[in-house]
Amino acid sequence: MKFGHFDDQKKEYVIEKYATPLPWINYLGSDSFFTLLSNTAGGYSFYKDARLRRVTRYRYNNLPLDQDGFHIYIKDGESIWNPGWQPVQSELDSYQCRHGLGYSVITGSKNGIEARQELLVPKHDNILLQRVTIRNNSTAAKDIDMFSFVEFCLWDAMDDSTNFQRNYSTGEVEVEGNVIYHKTEYRERRDHYAIFYTNKPFDSFDTSRESFMGLYGSPRNPQAVLQGRCGNSLAHGWQPVGAHHFHLHLESGESFSVIIGLGYVEVPVAEKFIAPSVINKKNAYELINKYSTDEQFDQAMNNLKDFWDNLLAGFEVHTDNEIVNRMVNIWNAYQCMVTFNMSRSASYFESGIGRGMGFRDSCQDLLGFVHMIPEKARERILDIAATQKADGGAYHQYQPLTKKGNSDIGGGFNDDPLWLIACTDAYIRETGDWDILKEKVDFDNNPELADTLLEHLRRSFNYTLNNLGPHKLPLIGRADWNDCLNLNCFSEHPGESFQITGPSEGPVAESVFIAGMFVKYGREYANILSHLGIREEADKAYRAVEQMSKTILESGWDGEWFLRAYDAFGQKVGSHECDEGQIFIEPQGMCIMAGVGVETGQAQKALDSVKERLDTRFGIVLNNPAYTTYRLNLGEISSYPPGYKENAGIFCHNNPWVIFAETIMGHGDRAFELYKKTCPAFLEEISEIHRTEPYVYCQMVAGKDAPTFGEGKNSWLTGTAAWTFTVLTEGILGIQPDYEGLTINPCIPHTVRQFKVNRLFRGTMYHITIDNPDGVEKGVRAIKVNGESVPVGPLPLTADKEVNVEITMG
Ligand code: GLC
Ligand code: GLC
Secondary structure, eight states: OOSEEEETTTTEEEEOOSOOSSOOEEEEOSSSEEEEEETTSBEEEEESOTTTTEEEOOOTTOSSSSOOBOEEEEEETTEEEOTTOTTTOOOOSEEEEEEOSSEEEEEEEETTEEEEEEEEOOTTSOEEEEEEEEEEOSSSOEEEEEEEEEEEEEEOHHHHTTOHHHHTTTOBEEEETTEEEEOTTTTTTOOEEEEEEESSOOSEEEEEHHHHHOTTOOTTSOHHHHHTSOOOOOOBSSOEEEEEEEEEEEOTTOEEEEEEEEEEEEOOGGGSEEETTEEOOHHHHHHHHHTOSHHHHHHHHHHHHHHHHHHHTTEEEEOSOHHHHHIIIIIHHHHHHHHHHHTTSBSSSSBSSSOOEEHHHHHHHHHHHTTTOHHHHHHHHHHHHHTBOTTSOBOSEEOTTTOOBOTTTOSOBTTHHHHHHHHHHHHHHHHOOGGGGGOEEEETTEEEEEEEHHHHHHHHHHHHHTSBOTTSSBBOBTOSSSTTOOTTTOOOSTTSOSSSSSSTTOSSOEEHHHHHHHHHHHHHHHHHHHHTTOHHHHHHHHHHHHHHHHHHHHHSBOSSSBOOEEOTTSOEESSTTSSSOOEEHHHHHHHHHTTTTTTTSHHHHHHHHIIIIIEETTEEOSEESOOOSOOTTTGGGGGSOTTSTTTTOEEGGGHHHHHHHHHHTTOHHHHHHHHHHHOGGGGGGGHHHHOSOTTSOEEEEOOTTSTTTTOEEEESSSTHHHHHHHIIIIIISOEEEOSSSEEEOOBOOTTOOEEEEEEEETTEEEEEEEEOTTOOSBOEEEEEETTEEEOSSSBOOOSOSEEEEEEEEO
């Protein structure tokens, strides 16, 4: 069942039924101020850090779902409703939510009144803007009351939801003119406050939650709304809120609109007060003046649209499949930008108070946005590298505010260092900026240990070689990509961390997956050295990579597929000899991406085994058979009920690795078949099963062993966004940025006869037409640039702004 439709022209998803299977959200903001917004106007705002600077409060796991947000209430006689349906849940005569790129528009109507909320966060300013328009479409004049409401968070979201003995006494507000100031803790160490203003005078207001809601009242029946008037309350402690009330008399056909801003304002410490206890409002006035008229609002909206149009224009595909076009040209790219901004911090499944930036996550996310924002990608690489440890290992996470490695979780996740090579190589291929390798970057955030980025890559590479186990395969440490395969942990007590309990960096447990990574990214490292003319070291690196490739075939091959690992006792994991967990997806994808067994037959066998044992109609499960009991020697993976998360769930992130593998083998039909299985826009028709947003990827879909097979969870913040974008654009469409130029080598379904791509690469817009007259799946036989034949190979770089390219497959 569908709950809406795509409007590709406007780059929007249009939700037409408010009771979506889960709240379907959007992200507003792309610089410092962010808002998560659901299709019923639920959500919250924060400045930079969802934990430390939370502007409004949000209760996760709440009942009913998704009650906190940016709601507008309408009181029309006895009838009370919200344009977004929540939280009152009065039936509406019409409803629509348009989620666009960085903005959303929610429209509801009832009894002849239409109410529209347009919401956006403008570029470069710390404010959520709303324009609310109320229109009387009925034949008679009406007197109605309209209310806005937000609940402030007392800044530190963790403290806010736990430390009530203090927090019930700290809340402070001020009201002046049309502005509510939320200034909790400003009297002491904070240099920031929030504002909630309107561009027209309101009739009454509230800043105390109890006054607005009433004692024992709730968002579903706020006392102020029921009585048609706020109490002009000033909050002292308890729960500061912002509510504005407008009494409206609307003739038939008349409308009223108001701009409502929720802003975050900083003040230099020395200028916090203009008189004892009188806060300095100058910066607030400036912000308000920038966003007080319809023209300013419209301009902000237009700027936002230009920003996104521009960003997305760098990669545009036209195929005969509109779903592919909309994923590449709009939604997949958009999701990659959201993962750039949010990492794994704030979604409807990530509370914003949990983990920092993941080392491996951030490196992989970069693969999906490097072509859109290369300068920011550069900065990100240097930030990540600065947290690397001097021995080449990595802190598993770092904090975005301090940019320092997080020592609570520490290091020892032995795949981490190799991802730094992956993202740096992708960056160089995209930009040709070899100079980045000369940048001096701290180790362990210590300037005294700083060395070049190239030296960081060298230590990443050597870290694997310095940590080999009994079979000469890489030691796994606390975990590799699969955080839940904890072969050195042996956790027996509830509440212990699975990853960092026990003798975590054991000398025996080995990972075939990291071995595959070493072959793939180790070779990229050797290519870099060779390009730089560091010959001897390059040759040595190539030899180490070759050796690892042999080792995989000797000790990491199970007969029909690649083994997953050896545990702390040297026992096989992911072998036909095991009772459960006989085959895993990760080494099949990674080893073949690295080219292991491609010439000698193992790769094809492994892909056949994936098809036979792991494939389902919703994608490839992580392992099979699922573990049915908890196993000390395997850790968190076996803690999940069968079919969920890492225990035989369809972990969308690594499905693209198998798709890549299929493209390497030249199987365009199969690659595209697999692509469609996890692609959200292809699942739109079964939204009642898939449940998460049809416009973005989720981390996990319940696998075939789960009672809820096909159900998605953890949408938005997942490495799936970057990997599917990469596999579709580079593996299937075959547009591959390379050191010397763009290489075009598609691997497509044999039925596709033609497609076109516009790709901005190193300052040149390539207009590429790919023809497939013989209906092959892979292979390029001729290339023309601006009408002239050129040899098959990378397209030569040029100073021209535009180039026409014709590719003939066959
Ligand atoms: C989560 C983590 C990621 C990990 C994956 C598999 O998505 O963010 O780092 O690789 O799970 O365990
Ligand atoms: C993986 C899991 C995630 C878990 C983390 C640490 O990333 O996907 O659910 O929080 O490992 O255990």
